[in-house]
Amino acid sequence: MTARTFRHIGTRPIRHDGADKVTGRANYGADLSLPGMLHGVVLRSPHAHARILAIETSRAEAVPGVRAVITGRDIPENFGSIALGEAPFDTHDIGDNALAHEKALYHGHAVAAVAATTIEIARAAASLIDVAYEPLEPVLDITRAIAPDAPILDAGLETKGRPAPGSKSPTNIAARMELRRGDIVAGFAAADVVVEREFRTQMVHQGYIEPHACVARWGQDGQAVLWSTTQGPFLVRDQCAAILGMEPAKIKVTPSEIGGGFGGKIPVYLEPLAIALSRKAGRPVKMVMTREDVFRATGPTSGTIVRMKLGAKRDGTLVAASASLWYEAGAYRGSPSGAGAMCCLAAYNIPNFFVEAYDVLVNKPKVAAYRAPGSPMATFATESLVDEIARTLGLDAVEMRLKNAVAEGDHAPYGPAYPAIGLKEALEAARRHPHYTAPLAPNQGRGMACGFWFNAGLSSSATVMLHGDGSAAVTTGNPDIGGTRVAQALMVAEELGIPVEQVRPSVADTDSVGYTDVTGGSRVCYATGMAVIQAAGDVRDQLRARAARIWNVAPDQVGWEQGRAVALDGAAAQKPLTVAQLAAEMGRTGGPIVGRAAVNVPMAGPGFAVHLCDLEVDKETGRTTVVRYTAIQDVGMAVHPSFVEGQMQGGVAQGIGWALNEEYIFDAGGVMENAGFLDYRMPVASDLPMIDTVLIEVPNPQHPYGVKGVGEVPIVPPLAAVANAMRDATGIRSTTLLFSSPRVLEALAAGD
C-alpha cells in the first residue's frame, strides 16, 4: 500500500465528549429519570443450584405502591438461536439467564422482579415473594463437573462440536473443539527439550465501574423505548425482542454514555425485565444493579485449567505442542475456550500440534466476553512454558521467541495465512527498549510475554451530514467507551479537509442509524471507521459534483485537494472551492448533502503485543509490586495515539490485577464471598507504576489508513509476563496466578 500523508490522523485533539465527562454533565445509565417512573428490583436465588418448585407473588403484589411483579412465567421459553455479532446467541439461554424458569443455576440468578413507586417499596415487596426451592448439589469446578457422578445442570445438554471419543450424555460438557497440524508423536520424539505443566486461572470479573442500568417505557401501541448502558444497542434490541417474543422494530434502544464494559455489557440482564415490568405496569421502569448484583449475576470470565506440553530443539526451535483447555462456562454454554485454543499457539510457527478445548457448565454466573476472551488464560500457559524452555536452553527470551515468531504468510493455528503483522517488529522493539537491559535491583525479576488477538470486523453504518457553514456531523451506532467519537471525527476531518473541531460526532439510537455491531472485538475504529471514511468520501464526491455544477463542467473534471474542490485540466481557470464555500451553496446546487455508508468487513487481522514486566518481591512479607512495565504492540495505525496508549495501559492494568489479586472466592455452597470492591481487589493507583507504551505501526492492508484493532490484545500477555517475572525474581515457577502476599510466602517457604 502506498504511504499516505495524513493531516489529522495520528494527532491528539481533545475528545468532543470530553467537557461533558469532566464536568459531570455526561449522562450514564443510571442518570435518566422519566415522569411517572417506577423502580424495579430483582429477586435473586439464594441457592447456586436448585429446582424452582413454585413462586407465590400475591403477598408482594398486595403491597401498596407495587405496580407489577414478574417471574419466569412472563418470559416465554423461546428455543432458538439468533446470529448477533461475533457469535450466535441461544435465545432460551439468554432468556432463562435473565429470569429463571425451571431451575436457579447460580447464586444470584434472577427469579422474579418487582416494580414499585419507590425503590424501598420494591425491595420490601421482593422480600415477600415466596419461592419454593429444591436445593441441588452445586457444581463448582471443572473437576466435579466432569466426574461420572456429577449433578447435571441441564438434562438436555448435548456436547456441540467434536465430542471426545466415548463421551456420554447427560453431560456438563457443552462443547469441545480440536485444532491439529502435523504429527505430535513424531514432533515430540524429535524434541530435545519437552516441558509439560498444568496451569489454572481463577474466575475474574470485567470490573467496569458503572453497574448495569436501564429505563424502559412500554406503550399501548406495542412499542417499547429503552435507554440502556450497553456496548451494543442493536444487540440489546435484538436480544430483548428474542427473549420477549417481540419484533425488533418495536423496540427502540438509546444507548447512554457507558461506564466501561470490556465485553460485560454485551449481554442483557435487566433490559428485558424492565420492558416486561413496564408492559405490565403501564409506566416507565428504571432498574439499576448494585455492585453486589454485578458481581453475582453478570460478567465474569472463565476459571480455567490448561494442560500444555511444548517441545523444542536445542536451538530453541519449537517442534511440537499439545494442549487441553478446560474453561468454565458458568450456568449456560458459551465459554471462550475455542478462542483460547485458536489464540494460544498463534504467535509461533509450530509444525506439529494438537489442541482440544472444552466448554464446561458449572453453577456460577454465565460468563460474558472479557477483553480478548479466552486468550489470556491459555497464553499464560504458552508463554510460561516458552520462558521455561528458554531458561532450560540458556537462550535469551527475545531470541527464543524471534526464532519461532510468525510473520506475514505464515499460517495461523486455525488456518488462514497471516496478513502483514508486526510480531517480529514488536520483539525487536522489545530488545532495543532500554527496559530490556536495565539493571534489576535485588529481589526484582523481569518477565516477558507475547500475546495474540483476532480483532473483529463485522457490520457498521455511518452517516455524515454537512452543515451550511461547512462543518459536519457524523453519526454511528457505537457507544463511545474510550475515545471513538474523536477518532471518527478525525476520519471525517481527514477525508473532507476540515478542522476536527468542526466535526460533531454522535452516537445514535437504533432508529437513527443503520445496524451496527457492538463496541467490542476491537472493531470500532477499524470497522465503523471504514463506514465513516466511506460516508465522508460520499460527502466529498457530492461536493465535487456540486463544484462541477457551479463551474458547469463534467464531474470528472473536478478533483479534491486539501479540503478543496479543484478544477482539473479542462476547467483550469476556476478558483478552488472550499468545503465551506460549497456548503453555503448547497440549497442552490441540489439541496442537503448527506453521506452514508454501511459496511460488513472481514476481521482486521491480528495485532500482536509484547510486554516486559519488572516485579519486586519482598521475601519477608510476600508482597509483590510491579515496578516497571512496558507494553509494545503492533497497532496498525494509531488514529488518536493517546487513546491507543490508553487501551494498552488499561489492558495491562487489568491483566496485572488478574495476575496478582483478582478472583471470585466461592464458599462450599457456591456463594461468592467477595462480591464487593473491598474484597474483590482491583488495582488502584498506588499499586501500579507508569505503564510505558511503544506503538509499532505495521499498516493493515485491508484498511484505507492501515488501522487494526488495538483494545483487546493488551490484556493477553500480562498474566505470563508477571508470572515469568516472579520466576526470575524468586525461582518459583507458578502454574497458578494470584501472587498475593500469603500465597507468595507459602510458595517461598515451599521452595526453601
Added chain:
Amino acid sequence: MSKLHVTTTINGQPAEFLCEPHETLLTALRDALGLTGSKEGCTTGDCGACSVIMDGRLVPSCLVLAGEVEGRSVTTIEGIAQGERLHPIQQKFLEHAALQCGVCTPGFIVSAKALLDARPNPTEQETRYWLAGNLCRCTGYDKIIRAVLDAAGDMRKVPA
C-alpha cells in the same frame, strides 16, 4: 416516618431538600437535587466515583447520610469548573486523554482537587496514594497521574 428537611450549601449556593433519615448524600445529590455527576459505583466507599468535598474534606458521598450536610458546605463535580472555564485539573484530564469511559472521572477530579488544595506540589507517589480511593478500570492510571501532576504544576504558576 417523616422526611428530614435539610438546609445546606452546594457548590457555593444555598440549597435545601427533603430526604429520608437513612438516605445517603449521594442519593440526595442525584435524586433530590439532580446533580447526577456524582456516580454510584459501589455504595460501600470503595470506588470513589461519588467523591465530594464536605467542609474541605474529601468524602465518598455514599457513606455520608444526607441529613449530615445540614449547615455544611458541599462541593460536587458540578462545582469544580470556574464559571465558563474548566478547572485546570479538568483541562489537563482532557489534554492528557486521562479518561476513557469517563464514569470514574468526576470522582477523580474531585479527589484531585482536594489533593491539590491540601498539597499543591505532590510527588507522584503522594498522588498515587491520595487517589488510591478512586477506582478506574480503563486507564491503568498512567494518564490520570500525569494529568494531575501537570495541573499541579500549572496551578503553582498562577498566583492564588
